Amino acid sequence: MSKFYITTPLYYVNDEPHIGHAYTTILADVISRIKKKQNNDVFFLTGTDEHGQKVQEAAEKRNVSPKEHVDEYVTRFKNTWKKLNIDYDYFIRTTDENHKNRVKEILNNLYKTGEIYFDEYEGLYSVSEERFITEKEMEEGSFREIKKIKEKNYFFKMSKYKSKIIKHIESNENFILPKSRRNEILGFLKNDLNDLCISRPKSRLSWGIELPFNKDYVTYVWFDALINYISAIGYNRDHKKFNYYWPADYHLMAKDILTTHCVYWPTMLMACNITLPKTIFAHGWWLMNDTKMSKSIGNVIKPLELADKYGSDALRYYLMRNMVLGQDSSFTISSFNERYNSDLANDYGNLVNRIFILISKNFNNMIPTKGELDLIDNQLINNVEKSRDLALSNYNKLKIHDGIENSISIFRLINKFLEDKAPWKTIKKDKILAGTTIYLSAEALRIGTILLYPIIPEKSKLILDSIESSHKDKITFGELKENLTIKIIKNIFPRIEN
Numbered sequence: 001m002s003k004f005y006i007t008t009p010l011y012y013v014n015d016e017p018h019i020g021h022a023y024t025t026i027l028a029d030v031i032s033r034i035k036k037k038q039n040n041d042v043f044f045l046t047g048t049d050e051h052g053q054k055v056q057e058a059a060e061k062r063n064v065s066p067k068e069h070v071d072e073y074v075t076r077f078k079n080t081w082k083k084l085n086i087d088y089d090y091f092i093r094t095t096d097e098n099h100k101n102r103v104k105e106i107l108n109n110l111y112k113t114g115e116i117y118f119d120e121y122e123g124l125y126s127v128s129e130e131r132f133i134t135e136k137e138m139e140e141g142s143f144r145e146i147k148k149i150k151e152k153n154y155f156f157k158m159s160k161y162k163s164k165i166i167k168h169i170e171s172n173e174n175f176i177l178p179k180s181r182r183n184e185i186l187g188f189l190k191n192d193l194n195d196l197c198i199s200r201p202k203s204r205l206s207w208g209i210e211l212p213f214n215k216d217y218v219t220y221v222w223f224d225a226l227i228n229y230i231s232a233i234g235y236n237r238d239h240k241k242f243n244y245y246w247p248a249d250y251h252l253m254a255k256d257i258l259t260t261h262c263v264y265w266p267t268m269l270m271a272c273n274i275t276l277p278k279t280i281f282a283h284g285w286w287l288m289n290d291t292k293m294s295k296s297i298g299n300v301i302k303p304l305e306l307a308d309k310y311g312s313d314a315l316r317y318y319l320m321r322n323m324v325l326g327q328d329s330s331f332t333i334s335s336f337n338e339r340y341n342s343d344l345a346n347d348y349g350n351l352v353n354r355i356f357i358l359i360s361k362n363f364n365n366m367i368p369t370k371g372e373l374d375l376i377d378n379q380l381i382n383n384v385e386k387s388r389d390l391a392l393s394n395y396n397k398l399k400i401h402d403g404i405e406n407s408i409s410i411f412r413l414i415n416k417f418l419e420d421k422a423p424w425k426t427i428k429k430d431k432i433l434a435g436t437t438i439y440l441s442a443e444a445l446r447i448g449t450i451l452l453y454p455i456i457p458e459k460s461k462l463i464l465d466s467i468e469s470s471h472k473d474k475i476t477f478g479e480l481k482e483n484l485t486i487k488i489i490k491n492i493f494p495r496i497e498n
Contacts, residue, residue: 001039001040001041002039002040002041003041003043003244003245004032004035004040004041004042004043004249005042005043005045005233005245005246005248005249005250006028006031006032006035006042006043006045006248006249006250006252007028007044007045007046007229007248007250007251007252008025008028008045008046008047008252008253009024009049009251009252009253009254009257010046010047010048010094010225010228011046011047011049011077012048012052012054012055013048013049013055013069013070013074013077014054014055014058014073016073016076016302016304017077017080017303018301018302018303019286019301019303019319019331020254020286021077021080022080022084022303022315022319023286023319023323024252024253024254024283025046025081025084025086026084026086026315026319026320027252027283027319027320027325028044028046028088028250028252029044029084029086029087029088029454030316030454030455031252031398031400031454032044032087032088033087033453033454034395034396034454037450037453037454037471037472038396042089043089043233044088044089044090045088045089045090045092045228045229045232046086046088046091046092047090047091047092047093047094047228048070048073048074048077048091048092048093048094049094049224049225049228050066050070050074050093050094050095051095051208051209051218051219051221051224052130052205052207052208052221053127053130053204053205053221054128054130055069055070055207056205056206056207059207066207070093078091079304080303080304083304083307083308083312084303084307084312084315084316085313085316085457085458087457090232092228092231092232094209094224094225094228098231099227099228099232100209102230102231102235102236102237103209103219103223103224103227103231104209104210104212105236106227106268106272107198107211107212107213107219107223108212108213110271110272111154111212111213113271114157115156115157115160116154116155116156116157116198117154117155117157118152118153118155119152119154119155120150120151120152120153121151121152121153121155121197122148122149122150123149124137124138124146124147124148124149125146125147125148125149126143126145126146127145127146127147128143129143130220130221130222131197131220131222132149132197134194136191151201151204152201153197153198153200153201153217154198154199154211154214154217155196155197155198156195156196156198156223156268156271157195157271158193158194158195158196158263158264158267159194159195160267160271161267162193164270165189165263165266165267166186166189168266168276169182169185169189169262174278174279175276175277175278175279175280176258176262176279176280177279177280177281177282177326177398178281178282178325178326180326181255181258181262181282185258185259185262188259188263189263196220196223196264197220198219198220198223199211199214199217199220200218200219200220201216201217202215202216202217202218203216205218206218208224209224222260222264223264223268226260226261226264226265227268229248229251229277230242230274246274246275247275247276247277247278248277248278249277249278249279250277250278250279250280250281251277251280251281252281252283253280253281253282253283254282254283254284254285255282255283255284255285256285257282258282261280261282262280265277281326283323283325283326284323284326284327284328284329285328285329286301286323286328286329286330286331287328287329287331288301288330288332301331303315306336310340310496311458312458313344313455313456313457313458313459313460314336314340314344316455316456317339317340317343317344317455317456318335318339318340320400320401320404320455321339321343321401321405321455322335322401323401324401325398325399325400325401337496340493341495341496343408344456345493345494345495345496346495347408347411347415348411348452349491349492349493349494351411351414351415351445352445352463352489352492352493353492354415354418355438355441355442355445356486356488356489356490358424358438358441359438359486359488360488362423362424362427362431362434363435363438365485365486365488366483366484366485366486367438367439367442367480367481367483367484367486368431368434368435368436368438368439368483369432369435369439369482370435370436370439370440371432371433371435371436372436373436376417376420376421377436377437377440380413380417380440380444381440381444381477383413384410384413384414384444384447384448384477385477387406387407387409387410387413388410388447388451390402390406391403391404391406391407391451392451394406395454400455403451404452404455406451407448407451407452408448408452410444410445410447410451411445411448413444414441414444414445414448417437417440417441417444418437418441421437423435440477442467442480443477443478443479443480444477445463446464446467446469446473446479446480447476447477449463449464450464450469450471450473450475451475453471457471459492459493462489462492463489465487466486466487466488466489467480467484467486
């Protein structure tokens with residue numbers, strides 16, 4: 001059994017989860033389920049980033065302590081992930097004592113080895129991003145609430161690792177994916193790489209992890225948060241677990257936090273003599289009217305509202321099917337309804353109804369016995385197996401949208417097969433022939449359903465339970481039990497009426 005370690009970024013707990021958070025977390029969940037199906041020992045990590053200026057200010061506005069504030073917002077994230085069927089292995093919080101202790105240990109070690117130094121710095125500070133920015137970044141207009149700050153702080157010698165990180169990226173083509181993001185980071189690294197300010201004076205910010213070597217300062221929120229990827233799996237605490245799961249196979253995130261993960265994080269690891277993660281994958285943004293969703297613009301989609309209205313599987317399916325991983329995608333309610341009705345209600349749901357009605361009406365709710373196979377039967381089996389193999393291949397290449405299309409195509413193959421064989425007619429003359437057709441249709445349905453289980457686990461489980469099958473079963477023909485009494489399911493994907 002191979003290990004597989006996948007992470008989402010830590011979500012900043014200053015607002016409710018939005019569609020961007022949901023997309024990354026569902027994607028991680030889907031990949032995790034696919035890997036489990038292939039007998040991998042998966043560790044799926046998600047969690048929340050709970051320190052920093054914005055949290056402190058939000059708590060002050062509400063007249064509560066920062067800890068009370070984050071405790072409330074963490075519950076919202078956990079409830080959302082439960083509603084969306086996110087099956088994570090561990091939910092880490094940066095306020096956890098274990099995490100804080102690991103951060104302090106790393107800071108102490110880097111300070112003792114001269115990787116962290118004290119200096120005065122004057123520069124542009126983005127309040128919204130909680131970090132210092134360059135003149136060029138300000139000119140590009142990507143940051144809000146910029147002010148000039150002059151203060152003494154601690155710095156990590158990030159610049160020391162510039163050539164080393166460039167060499168690693170250039171010699172490991174899968175380290176940053178997709179390729180466009182890899183090129184973006186290499187372009188960023190052509191410019192001067194400054195050392196990283198890793199502290200904030202308590203006079204300006206008190207809500208953070210205290211520096212172990214100077215109690216007048218707290219740790220910069222990104223330096224704190226990134227360490228979660230190793231603190232969660234036992235770094236400096238459970239050596240066996242850490243050595244087993246690390247390095248991470250995939251760090252998943254949106255493209256707007258690419259630099260922190262592809263420059264800050266690897267250089268921190270290099271300074272600690274820790275192996276770098278295998279792949280950092282930055283997906284695109286969900287857009288509305290060609291504009292990135294943003295709280296300040298007011299075009300944020302709340303995933304729980306959609307899940308409550310249409311079901312969590314419908315949301316999971318749309319998000320996975322309608323975004324090509326790595327590219328941006330537009331979210332509209334009309335495209336959501338269209339995708340649901342076309343794929344789930346029509347191709348999938350109607351087929352389930354059709355097969356179950358044929359079994360109920362003609363075989364007393366029992367899976368019929370199959371007889372001899374003819375040319376059309378074998379063609380169906382061959383075509384389903386081709387679609388199955390393509391789906392698995394695309395899933396493993398992170399072409400999730402293509403893998404879903406391959407899986408849905410199985411249901412179209414079954415519908416055509418039923419039209420060609422017309423068991424509702426042949427049943428009158430040859431019950432064994434009709435039974436063979438229905439058995440093969442139900443078996444192909446089982447295979448397609450197992451392939452879609454990582455995407456839509458709730459409805460898939462209902463269908464598989466009804467035929468005494470499981471997502472853990474083999475996806476080869478002949479596994480479905482003959483003469484099995486099934487539980488009839490009706491209208492599993494009701495159409496959305498506009």
